[in-house]
Structure formats: C-alpha cells, structure tokens
Amino acid sequence: MVLSRRSFLAGASSLLATPYISKQCLGREAGAALPIPPLVDLKSDAETLEAVAGQSSILGGAKTPTLGFSQPYLGPTLRVSRGNVARPRVVNRLSEPVTSHWHGLHVPAIVDGGPKLEILPGNTWNPELPIDQPACTAWYHSHAHNRTAEQVYKGLAGMIIVDDLNAPDPGLPKTYGIDDLPLVIQDRAFGPDGSLAYSSHHHSTMHGFRADMILVNGAIRPSAPVPAGLVRLRLLNGSNARIYHLRFADGRAYHQVASDGGLLPRPVALTLLRLAPGERAEIVVDFAKGGAVSLLSGPDRNSMMGMGRMGGMMGGAGSPPQAEGGSNGEFEVMRFVADAGKTAAIKTLPESLAGAPKPAQGKPVRRRHISLDMGMGGGMGRRGGMMGGGPMRGGGMMGGLAINGHSFDIDRVDLELKRGETELWEITTSMMAHPFHVHAAAFQVVSQNGKPVDYATTGLKDVVLVDGRAEILLRIDHPADKAVPFLYHCHILEHEDGGMMGQFTVS
Ligand code: C2O
Ligand code: CU
Ligand code: CU
Numbered sequence: 001m002v003l004s005r006r007s008f009l010a011g012a013s014s015l016l017a018t019p020y021i022s023k024q025c026l027g028r029e030a031g032a033a034l035p036i037p038p039l040v041d042l043k044s045d046a047e048t049l050e051a052v053a054g055q056s057s058i059l060g061g062a063k064t065p066t067l068g069f070s071q072p073y074l075g076p077t078l079r080v081s082r083g084n085v086a087r088p089r090v091v092n093r094l095s096e097p098v099t100s101h102w103h104g105l106h107v108p109a110i111v112d113g114g115p116k117l118e119i120l121p122g123n124t125w126n127p128e129l130p131i132d133q134p135a136c137t138a139w140y141h142s143h144a145h146n147r148t149a150e151q152v153y154k155g156l157a158g159m160i161i162v163d164d165l166n167a168p169d170p171g172l173p174k175t176y177g178i179d180d181l182p183l184v185i186q187d188r189a190f191g192p193d194g195s196l197a198y199s200s201h202h203h204s205t206m207h208g209f210r211a212d213m214i215l216v217n218g219a220i221r222p223s224a225p226v227p228a229g230l231v232r233l234r235l236l237n238g239s240n241a242r243i244y245h246l247r248f249a250d251g252r253a254y255h256q257v258a259s260d261g262g263l264l265p266r267p268v269a270l271t272l273l274r275l276a277p278g279e280r281a282e283i284v285v286d287f288a289k290g291g292a293v294s295l296l297s298g299p300d301r302n303s304m305m306g307m308g309r310m311g312g313m314m315g316g317a318g319s320p321p322q323a324e325g326g327s328n329g330e331f332e333v334m335r336f337v338a339d340a341g342k343t344a345a346i347k348t349l350p351e352s353l354a355g356a357p358k359p360a361q362g363k364p365v366r367r368r369h370i371s372l373d374m375g376m377g378g379g380m381g382r383r384g385g386m387m388g389g390g391p392m393r394g395g396g397m398m399g400g401l402a403i404n405g406h407s408f409d410i411d412r413v414d415l416e417l418k419r420g421e422t423e424l425w426e427i428t429t430s431m432m433a434h435p436f437h438v439h440a441a442a443f444q445v446v447s448q449n450g451k452p453v454d455y456a457t458t459g460l461k462d463v464v465l466v467d468g469r470a471e472i473l474l475r476i477d478h479p480a481d482k483a484v485p486f487l488y489h490c491h492i493l494e495h496e497d498g499g500m501m502g503q504f505t506v507s
Helices: 005-016 148-154 202-207 308-313 493-498
Strands: 039-041 048-056 064-069 077-081 089-092 101-103 136-141 157-163 180-190 213-216 223-227 230-237 244-248 254-259 262-270 273-275 280-286 291-297 331-339 366-374 401-403 415-417 422-429 434-438 444-448 463-466 469-475 486-490 501-506
Touching: 064 148, 136 148, 136 230, 136 280, 148 493, 157 180, 157 230, 202 493, 213 331, 230 273, 273 280, 366 434, 422 463, 434 469, 463 469, 486 493
Parallel strands: 039 077, 048 089, 077 157, 180 230, 223 331, 366 422, 415 501
Antiparallel strands: 048 064, 101 136, 136 157, 180 213, 230 280, 244 273, 244 291, 254 262, 254 280, 291 331, 366 401, 422 469, 434 463, 434 486, 444 469, 486 501
C-alpha cells in the first residue's frame, strides 16, 4: 500500500493546524432557538432565490462569513406542488459560479442544476420545473464543478417540500414550523475569528470532511419548542460526509413515515435511525409526556480501513464532535421542549399511510455494475480502483476517487439509458461506505450485501448507503442529452468533487 502511516500523520498535523475554537467557548452558543427557514411557495409566479454572501451570528459574538440563498446561511424552504410548474428565478450575486440542483426533484436534465448549468456571477437562471412526483422531502444545493463541497459547506443549500394535493391525506402533522419541522443537520468547524474552517487536504478528501460542531438549520445544538403531542420532523443530512445515528436520550421509540422518495407504506417504529449525507427521513415523535428531550447521535466510524480511531485524534473521520460526548461518544444534536399548553393537531398516528408511492419499477431490461473506487495502489477494491487501470487524479497516492475506474470528466458521458426502461444496478464499494445518489428518479433498493431489503422499511430512495454491495432497481422517465447529462455519484461531497461521479444520458 502506497499510503503510509507516516503520510496519514502528515495529513493529521496539517489538519490540526487548522485553528478550531476550543470546546469551552461553545456552551454559550448552544441552545439557541431552532431557526425555522422561511417557507417560499413556488406557485406559478417566479420567486427569486439569490445566492449571496452574508455574515451569520452562529457563534453569538464573532460573525461568521457564510453563503446562502436569499439569506446569510442556507436558504428558505421551498414548497412545490404536484401538477404545477415551479419557476424559481435563481440569481448569482457571488463572484464565483454556482448552480442550484434540485436534489430529489424528478425533472429534465436541462433544468436539473448540475455542473453544466453554472450560473455565472451576476447572471440569472430561469428554470421551469414541472412537478410530477409523490409528496416528499427533497432539497436543493449548489453542484458547481469542483466547488460543490465547499459551497455547500459554506451554506448553499436548503430544503424542498413536495406536496401532492390530489393524493389522499395521510393524516400526518403538516403545519410548517409548528408540528412539521424542517431540520437540516450539518457539522461545521470554526476558527478563532469565527470563520468557517474547511480543509481540502487529502485526508479530508479521502475520508470526507467532518467537523466538531453540530448545526441544525444553522444554529448550534438548538432547542425547539413543540406541542405536547405528535410532531413530524423532516430530517435532512446536509453534511458533507458525516453519517448520523439518531436516537432520543430517553430511548423513546418514534416512527419513520417517509424516506427520500416519499411516504413509507406504513409508519415504522424505530429507536435508532441512520442518516447518511444527502438522505432524508421524516419521523413522527410523540412529545405528549411533556418536558425536554435531547436528540443524540453517535460517532461516525465511516472511514477508510478502520482508520477511525486515528481520525479521532486528528479531528477527522471518527471524532465525536464537540463537548458533552458521552462515554460511548454520543453527542447532542438538538433538544425539544414540549409545551403542555399547546395541544397537537394530530392525536394518533395512522396505521397505514395513504398516498404512499408503490415500488412499481417492473422487470429490469439490463444490469449494470457500478464500482465506487478509492484507488490506493493496493488493489483493495473488488474491481481494484487503480488496479483496474483507471486514470489517477492528482498523481501518486491521492488518486483513485472514481467510478468503474474513471474519475469524473465533465466532457464524458459514462452511461446511456433509455427513457422508461427499468435497470438493475449493482453498486460495489471498497475501503469505506459510500452514500450513492442518482439524479432524476427515486429507486428501489432490492438487496444489501446479498440480503433482500424490505421495501416497507426503506420506501423509495435517491441516496443509498452502500458498504460492500447493493442492488437497486431504477427507471428514469426524464430526458438528458450529452450537452447536459444527469449525474450519479457518491454524496460524500469531497468524493464527488474528487471524481467519484459519472454522467448519463437518457434518450
Ligand atoms: Cu445532492 Cu448530485 O446531488
Ligand atoms: Cu441530486
Ligand atoms: Cu464516497
């Protein structure tokens, strides 16, 4: 193996050189009220989304330079409705190109917001988004060529709620900001001057960048007042690389009611939910017994070849973020305080969820193998990463973030699909788990490491965490030509920018 322990440690020291704020400074900033992003209804008339630079008071005192859509950090929650055409006006007020990709919306490639659709500084983009898909929680984020990780880290992201007003009402809480809360979960690091700290060193490129502070909707470990009853939480992992394992401090059970592509057939009782970068999950939590409860997550051990422990030392992959990590490395994400004076609108959870999408993908007409490669020169991947003869990026040991041996090339089409044809994709990984994402559709996960996956527990997905081998059934119903193809990639954003991404056409 070319990558030696010594070179890893060299990476470690340069990361440690990044000045992080010490834990003692943090207590004061945590516990602010949960910010609720404004809700912008994208009816037919154009609403403007402006990519802007701003100053955010995330740390209380020191101002943090950030990016956002129409606000200093993150963007409004966009609401779109099935059967409508949404016409957002996206304006770039920054001095670098951005895009706005509608992650989870099933729209033609020409309006999908990928790296070919850069909005240059000062320019405006007017896409028309025909909305025709089941109700779900989606999101939008910049997807600019080679800049996605950094731009999303700085704040160019927001949530999308897709409504389907003609579908039967599933009977779930739905008052935005009251009993239906958007929660964008991210990890961030800060320098002593309050600025966001980001490292594009090869260590963070290979493991993905993780940081020691947890933000929800842009606030550190915030607190949300909730009615004393059933509350729906729309969880979005908007982090670059961190995987969350979410549970409540008192161990209470809750129900997952939706995943990336929309409702599950019926609520699924859980006490622990894993959420990988790019994934969404809607859960309904019962706060009827009142009081306060913390939402916790555990350490993220997803790193190359069990380097997690060392990663911990270096503030990298496995490190439990911020203060108050329990002995098992758990840490607080946020807190909920039930207000006994406010009764909840929905008293009981329905047994099945009306309007839930069906898998209905049909029989696959072809099978493809997608190998997510991290070449390390050691041939540790199933298909060998660099052993497979793929091109290397950056020379030497840094190479190898690729798919099927090819690092991303914006001028290359990797796959050609036929519109409406169902395909079975076998995705394999090596070195670590990768959240695999496909644009333009939600797919069914058929198996994970040879074991069949129960559709009722996963629903339709557009991101699936693969650690070994997974099979998905996929059908794309929207066109993409070679001028503006669709994308498939790892949603660890450093891996995506680093080359673990491909493009496909649909004819
Ligand atoms: Cu959320 Cu291609 O991305
Ligand atoms: Cu996407
Ligand atoms: Cu990856």
